[in-house]
């Protein structure tokens with residue numbers, strides 16, 4: 637079964653009520669391929685989720701950027717998976733490098749979050765990726781494999797997982813991975829899934845690329861056999877996000 641191209645827009649800690657209104661209008665007016673060609677999901681800041689949900693076109697979905705590791709309760713400042721489900725969301729981004737490396741969330745903790753979010757019925761965009769010094773030390777795949785194993789130890793159903801390979805050195809730096817570099821890791825991630833989970837999961841799981849994706853570089857990346865879409869940061873706040881969505885038509 638072909639994998640449906642997936643384009644996520646991670647708005648991170650950006651946006652105002654007014655800028656969101658403008659961005660949603662831009663997306664709503666855009667002429668993009670249908671849901672048989674591309675799945676589009678945007679992740680506004682938590683406080684803006686209801687605004688975006690109420691106004692965004694219905695063929696696009698809204699995701700949260702994070703959620704708590706277990707059932708809600710006395711966890712000040714957190715956001716529970718139950719709350720996201722109650723709002724009608726179907727996706728959450730977990731394991732983003734800014735949470736792993738800026739906030740310090742560990743592999744195990746992240747994997748527990750994913751397992752809990754899945755148990756509540758959410759789909760999860762699970763981010764993995766190596767830092768520059770890890771790549772330079774030749775540890776790219778061992779780092780990605782370690783992050784994958786943390787998850788594989790905790791879940792058995794992969795049907796609602798999208799893996800986002802986001803090399804940390806490419807995030808927000810303007811330094812995009814070359815199509816060869818990205819394809820190489822995506823291929824290895826798929827092989828890892830085949831060897832450690834199952835051939836079926838390896839064939840069905842979407843592995844998307846994130847890190848300085850723009851309208852300019854998305855076309856070539858989209859043609860790589862194991863790149864099944866993108867997780868876009870900075871460019872998802874701009875009109876060029878529409879061009880990135882359209883690159884789905886260039887995918888195999």
Ligand SMILES: O=C(CO)COP(=O)(O)O
Nearest residue numbers: 646807808847848869870
């Ligand atoms: O972190 C990212 C998406 O989650 C990528 O961010 P940039 O596209 O701004 O590099």
